[in-house]
Amino acid sequence: MSALLQVDGIECRYDQLVITQDISFALNQGDICCLLGPSGCGKTTLLRTIAGFDQVYAGQIKLNGELISSPSMMLQPEQRQVGMVFQDYALFPHLSIADNIGFGLRKLSDSDKKKRVHEMLELVNMQELAERYPHELSGGQQQRVALARALAPRPQLILLDEPFSNLDFELRKHLGLEVRRILKALNISAVLVTHDQTEAFAMADYVGVLNQGRLQQWDTPFNLYHEPRNRFVANFVGQGYFVPGVLKEHHKVETEVGLFEGNRAYPWPEGTEVDVLLRPDDIIENPQGHIKATVEQHTFAGSATLYRLRLPSGQIVESMFNSHAEYSIGEQVCIEMKADHLILFKKDESCASLAR
Known part of the structure; x- marks a missing residue:
C-alpha cells in the first residue's frame, strides 16, 4: 500500500536562506503525525510547504500518488484537498458558526450543504451553538469550529499549525485527545506542528523531531523516548x-x-x-x-x-x-x-x- 503523503528530500528556502534540508517521511491513510522541535527549526515552514503556501527548492511532495510540489511546479492550496487549522483559528467574525463551517462548501447544493454542516456540528458537539458568532465562544469552542470547517470539505489530509497554543494546559490536553478521536473516527490523516512533546505524544502515531532544519528522527513516541537516535533527540524528548x-x-x-x-x-x-x-x-x-x-x-x-x-x-x-x-x-x-x-x-x- 502506497503512502497517502510522501515527502522526499525536501529543501525549503527564503531567498537564499536555507530553512529545511533533505527532509523525507511518509504518512499512511488514517495516521496522525507530529512535527516536533524548538522554535526556528523549520516545522511551520515544512507545514506551509505541504499546504501549498511555500515553494520547494529541492525534492518533491506527493499526495495520494499525485505530485503536488516540486521545484518546477506547485499545485495551488485550494486544489490539494488539504484542510488547514491555524493557530489563531482564522474564523470569520461576521459569520455565524454554521456559516463559518459551510464557507468552503460552495459546490454543494443548499440541502447537501445544510446536511454537511449539521454533520460537522454533531461531530464537534456544537449543535446548540450553530447560530452564535465567534466572539461569543470560548477559545476551545472556536478551535472546534475551526476543525469542523477544515473537515467539512472532506479533505484527504488535515494540517494543524500549533492549534492549541492559545489554550490553557488542561483544555489543551482535553482538546488534543478530542481532536484525535474525531480524526480517527473519520479515518483522516493529519500533520500537527507543535513544540509541546506532551501534546505530540498524546495525539500522534508518528513524531518527526526537527532541529536546525533537519529531521533528526521519524518514529513512534515510544521509540523516540526509549530509542533516541542521537543526543539531540535524547535531550529534547523526555x-x-x-x-x-x-x-x-x-x-x-x-x-x-x-x-x-x-x-x-x-x-x-x-x-x-x-x-x-x-x-x-x-x-x-x-x-x-x-x-x-x-x-x-x-x-x-x-x-x-x-x-x-x-x-x-x-x-x-x-x-x-x-x-x-x-x-x-x-x-x-x-x-x-x-x-x-x-x-x-x-x-x-x-x-x-x-x-x-
Missing part, C-alpha cells in the same frame, strides 16, 4: 541527564552511581568512555541505597514530586519521588539506579547513533 561512564562489556557500563547492566549490546571496545542517559524513572528513592545525593530543587506535581539532585561528583540528575516523600533543598537523600534499558553515546561523538 527529561534526562547524561552521566559519564566506562564500558566494561558490550552490555555493561561503570558509572559513579554503580555498574549498569542493560538489555542491549554496544559494539564499542571495553574501556570506551561513554555518556549514559538517565531519566527520572531510572532513579528511585531508597533509604538503604548506597548513593547519597543532595536536593538542589523540587517541583510538586500532585501524585509525585520531581527532585533535581546533585551527585557527589557534582553531576546533576532528576528523579520522580512519591509525593509523600518530602525533602528540603540542601538535604541529602539515598537513591539507587534501576536503569536496565541502557542508552549510551560515545564521549567523543556529539551526534552518535544508537547501536541497533
Whole structure:
C-alpha cells in the first residue's frame, strides 16, 4: 500500500536562506503525525510547504500518488484537498458558526450543504451553538469550529499549525485527545506542528523531531523516548541527564552511581568512555541505597514530586519521588539506579547513533 503523503528530500528556502534540508517521511491513510522541535527549526515552514503556501527548492511532495510540489511546479492550496487549522483559528467574525463551517462548501447544493454542516456540528458537539458568532465562544469552542470547517470539505489530509497554543494546559490536553478521536473516527490523516512533546505524544502515531532544519528522527513516541537516535533527540524528548561512564562489556557500563547492566549490546571496545542517559524513572528513592545525593530543587506535581539532585561528583540528575516523600533543598537523600534499558553515546561523538 502506497503512502497517502510522501515527502522526499525536501529543501525549503527564503531567498537564499536555507530553512529545511533533505527532509523525507511518509504518512499512511488514517495516521496522525507530529512535527516536533524548538522554535526556528523549520516545522511551520515544512507545514506551509505541504499546504501549498511555500515553494520547494529541492525534492518533491506527493499526495495520494499525485505530485503536488516540486521545484518546477506547485499545485495551488485550494486544489490539494488539504484542510488547514491555524493557530489563531482564522474564523470569520461576521459569520455565524454554521456559516463559518459551510464557507468552503460552495459546490454543494443548499440541502447537501445544510446536511454537511449539521454533520460537522454533531461531530464537534456544537449543535446548540450553530447560530452564535465567534466572539461569543470560548477559545476551545472556536478551535472546534475551526476543525469542523477544515473537515467539512472532506479533505484527504488535515494540517494543524500549533492549534492549541492559545489554550490553557488542561483544555489543551482535553482538546488534543478530542481532536484525535474525531480524526480517527473519520479515518483522516493529519500533520500537527507543535513544540509541546506532551501534546505530540498524546495525539500522534508518528513524531518527526526537527532541529536546525533537519529531521533528526521519524518514529513512534515510544521509540523516540526509549530509542533516541542521537543526543539531540535524547535531550529534547523526555527529561534526562547524561552521566559519564566506562564500558566494561558490550552490555555493561561503570558509572559513579554503580555498574549498569542493560538489555542491549554496544559494539564499542571495553574501556570506551561513554555518556549514559538517565531519566527520572531510572532513579528511585531508597533509604538503604548506597548513593547519597543532595536536593538542589523540587517541583510538586500532585501524585509525585520531581527532585533535581546533585551527585557527589557534582553531576546533576532528576528523579520522580512519591509525593509523600518530602525533602528540603540542601538535604541529602539515598537513591539507587534501576536503569536496565541502557542508552549510551560515545564521549567523543556529539551526534552518535544508537547501536541497533
